[in-house]
Amino acid sequence: MIVRTPPPKKRRSEATESPNSDGRFIIFEDLPEPQPEPEPSHQHSDQMLCTYQCRQLVKADFLDALSSAEKQSQDYKSKVETMNDDLHRSEAEKMKFRDQLLYAEQELAAAKGREQALQDQLLKEIHESQERLRKQIHIHSELEVKFRKEIDLRKNAESLLSAAEQKASLLEGKLSHVSESIEREKNRLQKELTLLKEESKHSMSRISADLEMMECKASNSEKEAAVLKEQLENLQTKLNECLHEKNEVEKKLSTSTYQEFSSDDSILVKHLREELRNYESEVHEARKLKASHEDVELLREKLLEEKGRRERAEAEALKLLEAQINGKKLEDELSSWKSTLKEIPGVTSAADIPLKFEALQKEVLEGMMKMGEVTARLKQVEVALDVAENARQNVETKAALTNEKVELLKLELKRTELMLSSTTEERDRLKIIIDELKQQKNVEAGSAMTDGKVKELEASLSMKEDLIKKLESSILEQKDVNARQHNEMKLLNERLSNESRRIKSLEREDDRLRSEIAILESKLGHGDFSSASTKVLRMVNSLAVDSDAKKTIEALQNELQQTKDKLQAIEELKKQSGDAGTLVDSYISGKVVQLKEQIATLEKREERYKAVFADRISVFRRACCELFGYKIVMDDHQRSDGIPVTRFTLQSIYAQSDDEKLQFEYESGNTKILGNNYTQQSDISHQVEIFIRKLNSIPAFTANLTVESFNKRTLS
Amino acid sequence: MASKTATKDIITLRGSTAIVSEFFGYAANSILYNRGVYPEESFARVKKYGLPLLLSQDEGVKTFIANLNTQLSEWLEAGKLQRIVLVIMTKATNEVLERWNFSIETDKEVVEKGVSREKSDKEIMREIQAIMRQIASSITYLPCLDEPCIFDVLAYTDMDVAVPFTWTESDPKLIANPQMVKLHSFDTKIHKVDTLVSYKNDEWDEQ
Numbered sequence: 001m002i003v004r005t006p007p008p009k010k011r012r013s014e015a016t017e018s019p020n021s022d023g024r025f026i027i028f029e030d031l032p033e034p035q036p037e038p039e040p041s042h043q044h045s046d047q048m049l050c051t052y053q054c055r056q057l058v059k060a061d062f063l064d065a066l067s068s069a070e071k072q073s074q075d076y077k078s079k080v081e082t083m084n085d086d087l088h089r090s091e092a093e094k095m096k097f098r099d100q101l102l103y104a105e106q107e108l109a110a111a112k113g114r115e116q117a118l119q120d121q122l123l124k125e126i127h128e129s130q131e132r133l134r135k136q137i138h139i140h141s142e143l144e145v146k147f148r149k150e151i152d153l154r155k156n157a158e159s160l161l162s163a164a165e166q167k168a169s170l171l172e173g174k175l176s177h178v179s180e181s182i183e184r185e186k187n188r189l190q191k192e193l194t195l196l197k198e199e200s201k202h203s204m205s206r207i208s209a210d211l212e213m214m215e216c217k218a219s220n221s222e223k224e225a226a227v228l229k230e231q232l233e234n235l236q237t238k239l240n241e242c243l244h245e246k247n248e249v250e251k252k253l254s255t256s257t258y259q260e261f262s263s264d265d266s267i268l269v270k271h272l273r274e275e276l277r278n279y280e281s282e283v284h285e286a287r288k289l290k291a292s293h294e295d296v297e298l299l300r301e302k303l304l305e306e307k308g309r310r311e312r313a314e315a316e317a318l319k320l321l322e323a324q325i326n327g328k329k330l331e332d333e334l335s336s337w338k339s340t341l342k343e344i345p346g347v348t349s350a351a352d353i354p355l356k357f358e359a360l361q362k363e364v365l366e367g368m369m370k371m372g373e374v375t376a377r378l379k380q381v382e383v384a385l386d387v388a389e390n391a392r393q394n395v396e397t398k399a400a401l402t403n404e405k406v407e408l409l410k411l412e413l414k415r416t417e418l419m420l421s422s423t424t425e426e427r428d429r430l431k432i433i434i435d436e437l438k439q440q441k442n443v444e445a446g447s448a449m450t451d452g453k454v455k456e457l458e459a460s461l462s463m464k465e466d467l468i469k470k471l472e473s474s475i476l477e478q479k480d481v482n483a484r485q486h487n488e489m490k491l492l493n494e495r496l497s498n499e500s501r502r503i504k505s506l507e508r509e510d511d512r513l514r515s516e517i518a519i520l521e522s523k524l525g526h527g528d529f530s531s532a533s534t535k536v537l538r539m540v541n542s543l544a545v546d547s548d549a550k551k552t553i554e555a556l557q558n559e560l561q562q563t564k565d566k567l568q569a570i571e572e573l574k575k576q577s578g579d580a581g582t583l584v585d586s587y588i589s590g591k592v593v594q595l596k597e598q599i600a601t602l603e604k605r606e607e608r609y610k611a612v613f614a615d616r617i618s619v620f621r622r623a624c625c626e627l628f629g630y631k632i633v634m635d636d637h638q639r640s641d642g643i644p645v646t647r648f649t650l651q652s653i654y655a656q657s658d659d660e661k662l663q664f665e666y667e668s669g670n671t672k673i674l675g676n677n678y679t680q681q682s683d684i685s686h687q688v689e690i691f692i693r694k695l696n697s698i699p700a701f702t703a704n705l706t707v708e709s710f711n712k713r714t715l716s
Numbered sequence: 717m718a719s720k721t722a723t724k725d726i727i728t729l730r731g732s733t734a735i736v737s738e739f740f741g742y743a744a745n746s747i748l749y750n751r752g753v754y755p756e757e758s759f760a761r762v763k764k765y766g767l768p769l770l771l772s773q774d775e776g777v778k779t780f781i782a783n784l785n786t787q788l789s790e791w792l793e794a795g796k797l798q799r800i801v802l803v804i805m806t807k808a809t810n811e812v813l814e815r816w817n818f819s820i821e822t823d824k825e826v827v828e829k830g831v832s833r834e835k836s837d838k839e840i841m842r843e844i845q846a847i848m849r850q851i852a853s854s855i856t857y858l859p860c861l862d863e864p865c866i867f868d869v870l871a872y873t874d875m876d877v878a879v880p881f882t883w884t885e886s887d888p889k890l891i892a893n894p895q896m897v898k899l900h901s902f903d904t905k906i907h908k909v910d911t912l913v914s915y916k917n918d919e920w921d922e923q
Contacts, residue, residue: 527801527815527890527914529872534798537871537879538886539784 090433097426101460104422108467111415115471119478126485133492140499150506157513167530174532176354186330193327195700200320203699206627207313211306213620218303224609225296228289231602235286238591239573275592283573285599290570292606308669376508383504387497394493431458629653629706630662643667647674650702654709662705664698671698683708724834729826732833732906733792737785739844739902739909740818744781744802744869745771746851747816751804751858753865765845784869787880791873792820792907795827799872803889807864812889814858814915821908833905843902847911850899857897859918891916 346356529536625631630650637647648671650662663674673692678684684705691701727735742764749759749770754777759770772778791797802816825831870886879885894914901910 522896527817527888529799529888533875534872535875535877536886536888537873537877537883538868539780539787540882540884 094430097430100426112471122478122482129489136496143499143503147502147506150510153513154509172358179354186334190327193323196320196323199700199703200317203313204317207310211310214303214306218299221296221299225293228293231598232286232289235595236573238595242591278592278596282595282599285603289602305669379508380501380505383501387500625653628702630702652706652709654706654713723836725837726832726834727904727906728832729793729830729906732904733789735840735904736792736907736909737789740788740800741781741785742769743851746848747802748772748867750852750855751861753804753867765841765848767845767848769848787883788871791871791877795822795824796874796877797871798874801870803868803870804865805868807866812891813861813865814913815891817912817914819910823906826906835905840902840904843900846900847902854913858915893917
């Protein structure tokens with residue numbers, strides 16, 4: 001180790017202390033002259049010796065002092081050299097420290113730049129997060145609007161639901177009523193079924209017998225009509241021939257001379273007049289034939305009506321069969337219901353079924369609602385879980401990112417702090433060295449320079465320290481700001497998650513409502529409707545019916561036209577027969593005789609037919625009366641609008657007075673009952689209401705009335 | 717430059733009824749032509765709603781639809797008509813193959829108070845035109861009607877409607893498990909008409 005301060009010199013002893021002990025070279029001769037003492041001369045030789053010895057001593061001392069001075073100078077030289085070396089070394093170290101300082105400054109600047117960049121990045125991120133937040137807030141506001149709309153929709157749906165529930169409750173009440181009414185109607189229907197069965201059997205047998213009779217009559221009348229037609233045609237041809245011959249005779253007569261007129265002419269004229277009368281009578285008979293032909297046609301129409309009735313009866317029989325089948329089905333259903341009644345616990349009668357049904361429905365509905373609620377809650381929880389996991393993952397990533405950033409910043413801070421500490425340590429060391437150098441005060445130029453530089457370095461270091469402190473404070477502030485922003489972001493994320501959950505629940509409700517709407521639309525499209533508020537109507541005269549009616553109308557119109565043509569022809573014949581009558585040939589008279597014979601036979605036949613018809617009609621009437629218990633009187637009337645109708649008056653054989661008569665009006669296949677005093681009685685009107693108005697069955701009404709009248713008669 | 721703002725026309729209950737019943741007449745004819753219920757030669761071409769439409773010349777169909785429209789107009793003016801359904805059935809078995817459903821929503825305030833509404837006639841015509849186009853294009857997805865068919869019209873009315881003597885109550889003639897296609901709708905602001913066709917699944921499609 002280089003000793004900086006030379007060790008203190010050892011002082012010689014006091015005894016050997018020489019006057020040049022302080023280092024001055026004092027020539028002995030220069031020594032102050034001693035004070036002459038008043039001593040004797042003998043001391044003069046001693047004095048000469050003493051001076052020589054003193055001089056020798058002084059020389060020795062001087063030499064010693066020289067050597068010591070030389071040694072000291074050498075020491076001082078070596079010390080100066082060492083000091084110079086130290087100076088050089090300190091300068092080198094100073095340069096090093098300066099370089100290190102510069103490096104530290106550069107690193108500080110770099111760290112500042114990085115901090116600035118980080119701050120900028122943070123600011124950017126903050127701006128971006130703010131923008132995202134603003135967007136999310138905007139989305140949130142939009143979602144709130146949607147949410148309100150969905151709430152309104154939901155309220156509407158709830159109101160619809162409540163209305164539907166009310167309707168359902170009403171329907172259930174109606175169901176119960178309907179079930180009761182169904183039971184009542186079942187019993188009534190069963191009774192009616194049995195009655196209908198019996199009536200149908202009777203009516204079927206009656207109608208079949210009537211049909212056969214009418215068919216026979218119709219066939220007979222058709223045959224007669226054909227025969228009469230042929231006869232008519234023959235008569236017409238004969239008439240035509242007669243007329244033709246008459247014309248020829250007239251011509252012949254006109255060509256013959258007027259002179260041949262004699263008294264025979266008057267006879268001839270009389271004959272002709274008689275024959276005219278005969279012709280007129282024949283024409284009259286022809287008219288009667290035509291009337292009978294018309295009667296035949298009327299019979300034909302009646303046949304058709306009977307056929308229609310037969311078809312209706314067959315249709316009613318089919319309906320009966322269907323009613324029987326329905327009755328069997330109802331019975332089967334009843335039995336199945338009864339068996340289910342027995343199986344269902346807590347149900348003793350049919351009235352308990354709707355209550356039990358309602359209770360079960362309510363339970364099912366409650367269960368379904370609970371299930372729905374539970375599933376909704378499950379889904380909400382799942383959604384919340386998913387959202388929470390996503391949020392957690394996001395937060396974790398963000399936290400990891402921020403942690404990484406913080407660690408990076410911390411590392412940088414540590415680095416800068418280390419740099420700072422190292423620079424401060426170096427600075428302290430430099431300060432100590434500088435202080436030591438200052439204390440010696442030998443190297444003025446270099447020490448003054450180094451002092452200045454050290455002061456500059458110290459000043460710059462202090463500035464850097466201040467900057468570093470400011471940076472640290474700003475970093476702390478940034479950290480606080482970051483922490484606050486992180487908290488805000490967390491809060492916003494939580495809000496986001498809540499909103500997203502709400503959105504998902506709203507979306508689920510939206511889907512549910514849409515599915516309900518789709519179901520309702522499908523029901524609408526399917527054609528379902530509420531029978532309480534809607535009824536389905538269709539036109540009676542559909543196109544098929546119209547076409548059939550048109551065809552029948554056209555056929556009837558054609559027949560009308562044909563009959564009109566025939567009538568015109570017959571009227572023309574009548575005119576022609578009226579115009580003719582002047583001269584008759586014997587051939588014509590023979591023909592007239594033949595025609596008369598034919599007419600006589602036709603008349604006889606007609607009378608026979610009338611008698612037979614009257615007999616048959618009376619037999620038929622009596623049979624009807626005895627079989628059905630009613631005397632039927634038929635007569636034709638004309639209504640106020642000019643339409644001819646047939647009126648039937650029925651009187652029961654069990655009637656207790658002549659006022660107990662039923663009146664029916666028949667028009668083109670439709671029979672309707674007419675009101676009178678008898679039908680306005682309470683029990684009769686009730687029966688009319690049930691059998692005729694509701695069940696549309698006059699035979700049932702008359703049969704019921706017959707039974708009741710019979711019971712009254714027998715009881716009375 | 718001419719103004720492009722849409723001018724609104726005043727529409728009364730009677731006017732709206734006329735529009736709806738006229739629409740139904742043309743729609744029914746279009747359906748009968750496109751579905752081949754009646755032969756092509758029995759139809760004549762006319763211009764309506766800016767489109768060439770076909771009207772049946774069969775006297776029976778004409779009178780049927782005319783009588784129908786008279787009654788439908790009466791019910792529409794009273795606000796009692798809920799739906800009109802044109803049903804196409806097989807002639808042999810009366811099996812229902814297609815149901816053309818026209819649902820009607822009536823503004824009750826107009827019926828009760830007799831107020832009028834405003835809407836552009838052109839807008840209504842445009843909406844009806846869209847429906848007519850859809851009816852014409854329905855042959856692309858509706859199954860072919862191979863058998864001879866007939867049609868009938870059902871009216872869904874309120875319960876308090878008096879049934880005229882030329883009408884009778886009927887079953888709704890539903891189709892089991894139908895396919896449904898919803899068409900466009902038109903709105904006169906007094907009557908809103910939604911169109912929907914439901915048809916029986918074709919056996920080939922089911923396979």
